[in-house]
Amino acid sequence: MPESVEVLIVAGDLPAYAHPGDAGADLAAAEAVELLPGERATIGTGVSIALPDGYVAFVVPRSGLAAKHGITIVNSPGTVDAGYRGEIRVTLLNTDTSMSYPVAVGDRIAQLIVMPVSRARFVPVETLPGSHRGVGGFGSTGTASTLGVQA
DSSP states (O other), X not given: OOOOOOOEEEESSOOBOXXXXXXXXXXXXXXXXXXXXXOEEEEEEEEEEEOOTTEXXXXXXXXXXXXXXXXXXXXXSEEEOTTOOSEEEEEEEEOOSSOOEEEOTTOEEEEEEEXXXXXXXXXXXXXXXXXXSTTOOTTTTOOTTTTTOOO
16 A cells, blocks of 8 residues: 555545545535636635645546536646645636536535646756657647547
8 A cells, every 4th residue: 555645634525436446535615605607716625735845736626526416626727736735725616608506615526636746857958869750739639530540
């Protein structure tokens, strides 16, 4: 089993892992909001944490909310740096074009993933070494139809 990390927390409701082995702990809403079709709102969780140096927390959408209701997170993943001590707030977006979505206090609205991070040391150079991909960007690998894949 991977090593766990101690995270100091101030919270009304502690984030909780739904199942053994889950990567994300559920964050719950600390306030009620009605998300109209196409509307976004930043919702408090009542959770503040102190991560150890060398760790980051990512706030990511819950797949069930996305699949069933079209609810996602605008800036996903949201990054919680080790030095941040404020409340973790989640900006939800209702992508449904016709249905409102009510968020009640206590509803699970996002997941929090805590991970170790490396710190980059950026080394200026005149040119970069070559690679198989090269400068190919968005869409450069094609689609199933351009690759000869039958549907």
